Amino acid sequence: MNMELDDIKKLFESGRINFLFGSGLSIPYLSTLGSIEERLTELNNLPKNDENTILTASVYRQYFNNVIWPNHKNVINHLTGDDRDKYSKVLHNYESFLGTMNLLVAKRQVPLLSKKINIFSTNIDMFIERASCSKGIELNDGFRGHMDTRFDEDNFSKILSKESLHYQKVSEIPTFNYIKIHGSSNWIDNGTTNEITSDDSLEQVKRIKDAIDELPDDDFINVIDSTKTIDELTASARTVMTKDSFSIDSYKKFMTEYEKIVMVNPNKRKFSTTVLDMHFYELLRLFSNALEQPNALLLVAGFSFADEHIAQMTVRAANNNPTLQIIVFSYESGAKTAIINNLSKGGSFRNNNVKFLAPEDVTVNGQKINDLDKFDLESITDKILNKIANSI
Numbered sequence: 001m002n003m004e005l006d007d008i009k010k011l012f013e014s015g016r017i018n019f020l021f022g023s024g025l026s027i028p029y030l031s032t033l034g035s036i037e038e039r040l041t042e043l044n045n046l047p048k049n050d051e052n053t054i055l056t057a058s059v060y061r062q063y064f065n066n067v068i069w070p071n072h073k074n075v076i077n078h079l080t081g082d083d084r085d086k087y088s089k090v091l092h093n094y095e096s097f098l099g100t101m102n103l104l105v106a107k108r109q110v111p112l113l114s115k116k117i118n119i120f121s122t123n124i125d126m127f128i129e130r131a132s133c134s135k136g137i138e139l140n141d142g143f144r145g146h147m148d149t150r151f152d153e154d155n156f157s158k159i160l161s162k163e164s165l166h167y168q169k170v171s172e173i174p175t176f177n178y179i180k181i182h183g184s185s186n187w188i189d190n191g192t193t194n195e196i197t198s199d200d201s202l203e204q205v206k207r208i209k210d211a212i213d214e215l216p217d218d219d220f221i222n223v224i225d226s227t228k229t230i231d232e233l234t235a236s237a238r239t240v241m242t243k244d245s246f247s248i249d250s251y252k253k254f255m256t257e258y259e260k261i262v263m264v265n266p267n268k269r270k271f272s273t274t275v276l277d278m279h280f281y282e283l284l285r286l287f288s289n290a291l292e293q294p295n296a297l298l299l300v301a302g303f304s305f306a307d308e309h310i311a312q313m314t315v316r317a318a319n320n321n322p323t324l325q326i327i328v329f330s331y332e333s334g335a336k337t338a339i340i341n342n343l344s345k346g347g348s349f350r351n352n353n354v355k356f357l358a359p360e361d362v363t364v365n366g367q368k369i370n371d372l373d374k375f376d377l378e379s380i381t382d383k384i385l386n387k388i389a390n391s392i
Helices: 005-014 036-044 050-071 081-107 127-135 153-157 203-213 230-241 248-258 274-291 308-320 333-344 377-391
Strands: 016-021 116-121 161-163 170-172 175-180 183-189 196-198 261-263 296-301 325-329 354-357 362-364
Touching: 005 325, 005 362, 005 377, 016 274, 036 050, 050 203, 050 230, 050 248, 081 127, 081 175, 081 377, 116 274, 127 175, 153 274, 175 183, 175 274, 203 248, 203 261, 274 296, 274 308, 308 333, 333 354
Parallel strands: 016 116, 016 296, 116 175, 296 325, 325 354
Antiparallel strands: 161 170, 183 196, 183 261
16 A cells, blocks of 8 residues: 655645654664563453562563663663663654654644644653753643642643734644653652642652662562463462562562552553543543544554554544544554554444555655655654655
């Protein structure tokens, strides 16, 4: 299925722009989930006992070390060599994306269209927040207030405008709504009113790290080893419990600190607490509502649609709104089939409004784009979005 770059440009010129980002866009600095989701789902079905606590804590630790802790300034400020290069590259990619989309929306000549861009993301990292800050771009992350911030979904309906001092003319400023469907490393449950507060310095993340460090490395199990069965992992947990220094309270302390972060844990049982239910279903509703708008455009990148909730909502929106156009960027041709299969679990498509594009599927005057061999954030920005922005 080929698609001309000029046809994509036309969708940007007249559409209400939405993005759906997944963990693939923060590679190579951060890891993807791998088998963590499957293993944690298995553990959730086991009886609640000390062995299961050790194994669940081991999964949480793996996820924390790979996805959450690398966002902390204590890690970033001490990066060297290849790790520093990876972080700088990913941050630069997000900065370039925001700058390019800011220019594209500002140049659109359709006054009736809002200059607001929705970025829906299942990522819990802090890259886009830091990229918008360094670029001086308006980002609405859903929090209101300054000294005592609170998360409020109504903030995403706000429009930011600027008034000319000389002519009293009001014009809308390009703004990015950053809607983190699965929560974030800096979202904290205040524990009293089901409200989410912002922890931009990631102090709670540091407390989790301190709790982990109280336990020796070999007191955790390599739970995501796909060659091990649950019974074998349980036996390993029992071995840990025979140590003289063993204390289940240390694992519980770590998990208590870990669960203060408001985020969807990587398992099939997505929502399990009141604060998660109240906010995350509302965020999914915002996603659904955005796709129901006339001439809505959704571009998907770094996302496999393994999340069944989002797959179902996307298919339903595509079927109910024939004016919605969805473009799914597959990292490479080999990954396209898996994405199609995952999305098809949400139902079958009735309208011809979903395009699955591998790098070789985007053409200019019938010819493939030179040096476009993968769809990561860098190539999407440089080879697609930047060309569109410069041609408007």
